[in-house]
Amino acid sequence: MTTLAILTAAGSGSRLGRDLPKALVGLAGFPLVLHAARRLAASGVVDMLVVTCPPGLAGAVREIVAGDPQVDLPVRVVDGGTTRQASVAAGLRLAGEGVDVVLVHDAARPLAPPALVRRVVAAVRRGHPAVVPGLPVVDTVKRVELAAVAVAEAADGPLVERVVETPDRGLLRVVQTPQGFDRAVLVRAHAAGASRAAAEHLAATDDAGLVEALGLPVHVVAGDEAAMKITTERDLLVAGLLVEEES
Numbered sequence: 001m002t003t004l005a006i007l008t009a010a011g012s013g014s015r016l017g018r019d020l021p022k023a024l025v026g027l028a029g030f031p032l033v034l035h036a037a038r039r040l041a042a043s044g045v046v047d048m049l050v051v052t053c054p055p056g057l058a059g060a061v062r063e064i065v066a067g068d069p070q071v072d073l074p075v076r077v078v079d080g081g082t083t084r085q086a087s088v089a090a091g092l093r094l095a096g097e098g099v100d101v102v103l104v105h106d107a108a109r110p111l112a113p114p115a116l117v118r119r120v121v122a123a124v125r126r127g128h129p130a131v132v133p134g135l136p137v138v139d140t141v142k143r144v145e146l147a148a149v150a151v152a153e154a155a156d157g158p159l160v161e162r163v164v165e166t167p168d169r170g171l172l173r174v175v176q177t178p179q180g181f182d183r184a185v186l187v188r189a190h191a192a193g194a195s196r197a198a199a200e201h202l203a204a205t206d207d208a209g210l211v212e213a214l215g216l217p218v219h220v221v222a223g224d225e226a227a228m229k230i231t232t233e234r235d236l237l238v239a240g241l242l243v244e245e246e247s
């Protein structure tokens with residue numbers, strides 16, 4: 001039984017807008033990617049780690065992650081692709097037949113707690129081929145018609161979108177990472193979705209989506225607020241507070 005974690009860290013962080021890739025931005029004195037790697041290692045259920053990195057930064061990322069005493073795991077670093085999906089696919093190529101469970105986790109979710117990692121892996125090991133952590137939706141959600149946006153923009157007016165439906169929020173979940181998979185299932189899902197990987201507007205926004213596209217079941221376990229995604233400066237501030245709370 002071997003679990004490999006792919007830690008995606010190859011994004012640029014355009015919405016954060018710093019002059020270095022988001023995964024290398026500091027939070028409480030350490031890069032986001034290191035926070036995430038430390039918590040994966042601390043879970044005790046990850047046997048090896050593959051980190052996807054921006055082109056040209058493999059050496060720096062290796063030094064940060066593999067050189068850290070808290071990351072007591074074999075670490076490999078691989079160049080990512082142009083989309084998150086392509087980066088995961090690059091990491092997945094390093095998951096040999098000896099690996100039975102693959103976790104996919106975002107460096108952009110640096111504070112995902114070890115207990116969450118264990119919960120996801122346990123659910124996969126209980127026989128679920130694809131598992132995502134999810135939280136209930138607290139806002140009322142509307143589905144809108146995109147065509148209406150185009151019309152409004154063309155008229156140079158205020159953005160008015162037509163609401164199509166109000167889905168029952170009791171049935172909606174906001175999903176996080178790490179997401180966990182039976183290796184063979186994830187390999188099949190990425191192979192089937194490979195033609196989508198190159199373009200941002202086509203690529204899957206999470207790996208479970210590729211499994212769903214195969215018609216295979218995906219299950220949700222309880223997520224954790226601490227696994228929040230860092231997208232903007234405000235998120236970094238909130239994450240800073242969470243780190244203070246942890247200690």
Ligand SMILES: Nc1ccn([C@@H]2O[C@H](COP(=O)(O)OP(=O)(O)OP(=O)(O)O)[C@@H](O)[C@H]2O)c(=O)n1
Nearest residue numbers: 008009010011012013014015082083087107108
């Ligand atoms: N080509 C890419 C794009 C994203 N990611 C990773 O996927 C995760 C989620 O992506 P996101 O939060 O969107 O990060 P960025 O793409 O870096 O951010 P932005 O969209 O603001 O540029 C991050 O850990 C990011 O490093 C990746 O490995 N390869």
Ligand SMILES: C[C@](O)(CO)[C@H](O)COP(=O)(O)O
Nearest residue numbers: 084106175176177205206229
């Ligand atoms: C995988 C993910 O973190 C699940 O919520 C999310 O979909 C990543 O999205 P992004 O568009 O790459 O930020």
